[in-house]
Amino acid sequence: MSRLRPAVIVHYHEVGLKRGNRPLFLRHLARNLTRTTSDLGPVRLRQLSGRILLDLDDHPAPEKVRDRILRVFGVASAALAYRVPSTLEAMKAVVGRLVERRTFASFRISARRAFKTYPLTSVELNRQLGAFVLEKVAARVDLKEPELEIHVEVMPSETFVYVDPMTGPGGLPVGASGTVVALLSGGIDSPVAAWRMMKRGCRVVFVHFHSVPYLPATSQAKARALVERLTEWQYESRLLQVPFGEIQREVVLTVPPPARVIVYRRLMVRIAEALARERAALALATGESLGQVASQTLQNIARIDEAAGMPILRPLIGMDKLEITGEAQRLGTFEISIEPDADCCTLFVPAHPATRMSEDEVCAVEARLDVPRLVAQGRAGAVAETFEFPARAHAALTE
Ligand code: ATP
Ligand code: MG
Numbered sequence: 001m002s003r004l005r006p007a008v009i010v011h012y013h014e015v016g017l018k019r020g021n022r023p024l025f026l027r028h029l030a031r032n033l034t035r036t037t038s039d040l041g042p043v044r045l046r047q048l049s050g051r052i053l054l055d056l057d058d059h060p061a062p063e064k065v066r067d068r069i070l071r072v073f074g075v076a077s078a079a080l081a082y083r084v085p086s087t088l089e090a091m092k093a094v095v096g097r098l099v100e101r102r103t104f105a106s107f108r109i110s111a112r113r114a115f116k117t118y119p120l121t122s123v124e125l126n127r128q129l130g131a132f133v134l135e136k137v138a139a140r141v142d143l144k145e146p147e148l149e150i151h152v153e154v155m156p157s158e159t160f161v162y163v164d165p166m167t168g169p170g171g172l173p174v175g176a177s178g179t180v181v182a183l184l185s186g187g188i189d190s191p192v193a194a195w196r197m198m199k200r201g202c203r204v205v206f207v208h209f210h211s212v213p214y215l216p217a218t219s220q221a222k223a224r225a226l227v228e229r230l231t232e233w234q235y236e237s238r239l240l241q242v243p244f245g246e247i248q249r250e251v252v253l254t255v256p257p258p259a260r261v262i263v264y265r266r267l268m269v270r271i272a273e274a275l276a277r278e279r280a281a282l283a284l285a286t287g288e289s290l291g292q293v294a295s296q297t298l299q300n301i302a303r304i305d306e307a308a309g310m311p312i313l314r315p316l317i318g319m320d321k322l323e324i325t326g327e328a329q330r331l332g333t334f335e336i337s338i339e340p341d342a343d344c345c346t347l348f349v350p351a352h353p354a355t356r357m358s359e360d361e362v363c364a365v366e367a368r369l370d371v372p373r374l375v376a377q378g379r380a381g382a383v384a385e386t387f388e389f390p391a392r393a394h395a396a397l398t399e
Pocket of ligand 1: 079109182183184186187188189190191208209210212285286287288292293295296
């Protein structure tokens with residue numbers, strides 16, 4: 001019996017993509033598929049009739065390739081398939097091998113022709129292959145709710161046969177939408193927000209504000225662990241660790257307690273923006289959700305926005321804590337986020353932050369600070385760390 005030739009067949013959603021954006025989408029998708037499977041073995045990638053095919057002849061771990069691909073944004077579904085010549089005999093041979101390995105009470109064949117000049121229609125293919133399966137196993141045909149669905153995709157030069165296609169994450173390929181800077185605390189929300197930006201095709205640069213040496217370095221370690229996890233979705237990340245304790249000390253000297261949180265946030269946003277401009281990022285992103293905590297009122301959000309000269313994106317703004325937590329658990333960031341730590345937000349933070357300050361009030365308290373100097377100090381203190389997934393043999397670890 002001939003050798004099975006494995007391949008992964010990737011489907012993507014083209015709906016919602018303007019025609020002109022399609023080549024860009026596909027270029028980023030192809031690059032990301034190649035990158036995320038680069039350490040697993042030889043992969044040959046082809047684009048064919050609205051699908052991407054990864055030929056895995058001689059590949060040691062086709063299933064691992066499929067699993068990696070299920071974490072590439074832009075992928076609607078991925079299936080481990082076998083490719084055969086487009087003859088009925090060859091299709092039967094591989095269908096036969098697929099069904100003899102499993103037990104199932106009902107099945108259906110779902111044939112599709114990516115080119116319509118193939119001599120058999122999909123209905124005829126369904127019938128012929130269905131009859132073949134019925135001869136081999138004691139199962140019935142069920143078109144509505146089959147236990148096993150056997151997909152047959154006929155392309156011009158060959159046919160792909162597979163079962164169990166798996167749903168991908170959807171979204172847009174990372175890189176297709178440009179770069180944003182995400183403000184990453186050690187909390188539950190901001191890693192989810194960063195992931196949501198990646199899902200919309202953004203490359204995310206992470207900025208974490210820490211209070212070492214006033215507080216232990218736990219928050220830095222958490223930020224690292226979070227970025228490491230999230231890098232599985234964008235393959236390469238920069239984390240900028242910004243010392244913020246000294247800046248907070250200066251704030252405490254002149255700013256009355258209720259106004260401090262908002263002043264800290266505005267300083268964070270200004271520093272993050274300066275770092276974003278250095279890296280040609282076009283927006284910031286935070287994990288804020290409206291009304292979740294005292295500092296996240298509409299008034300405070302307005303005050304924070306007024307400090308920024310670029311858009312601040314808040315992908316979680318309309319989500320409940322429960323929904324955010326569920327997403328964090330699915331992503332595997334939750335366990336990292338709930339590790340106890342002393343984030344800079346716990347340093348010099350008042351018991352009752354103001355929830356409604358006017359722009360004039362905030363500007364009045366900030367007038368006592370040398371804001372440009374503090375921003376320059378934060379920016380100059382930023383230390384960049386690089387993360388990769390999968391690790392490259394010759395990682396360039398410098399900026
Ligand atoms: P999170 O769960 O993300 O910490 P939160 O509900 O605790 O959010 P806040 O503490 O008000 O809310 O922070 C709001 C947002 O400000 C965070 O989602 C994050 O984007 C940003 N942020 C807060 N602290 C830091 C920090 N130390 N470094 C970087 N960004 C921060
Ligand atoms: Mg927090």
